[in-house]
Amino acid sequence: xxxxxxxxxxxxxxxxxxxxxxxxxxxxxxxxxxxxxxxxxxxxxxxxxxxxxxxxxxxxxxxxxxxxxxxxxxxxxxxxxxxxxxxxxxxxxxxx
Numbered sequence: 001x002x003x004x005x006x007x008x009x010x011x012x013x014x015x016x017x018x019x020x021x022x023x024x025x026x027x028x029x030x031x032x033x034x035x036x037x038x039x040x041x042x043x044x045x046x047x048x049x050x051x052x053x054x055x056x057x058x059x060x061x062x063x064x065x066x067x068x069x070x071x072x073x074x075x076x077x078x079x080x081x082x083x084x085x086x087x088x089x090x091x092x093x094x095x096x
Contacts, residue, residue: 013075020079031083038084045077 056066
């Protein structure tokens with residue numbers, strides 16, 4: 001499936017996304033939503049990321065001060081996308 005490696009890279013950002021996805025599962029359980037609800041949830045995450053980026057970009061004297069918040073929001077958004085992919089996979093296997 002992945003020609004460049006045999007196992008998922010659980011280092012750096014991949015590990016952070018994996019850990020965040022696990023936190024989401026622990027907090028929310030298995031999520032089953034209609035597709036429009038998934039999109040609304042992802043849009044909310046994108047909005048949070050945009051807000052973090054705006055905050056970071058407004059600090060011209062110390063531009064890297066708020067990058068950790070940008071990274072945190074990006075990890076949460078990515079983990080939420082993984083949740084949607086997991087749901088789609090569930091729907092696909094459930095229909096077979």
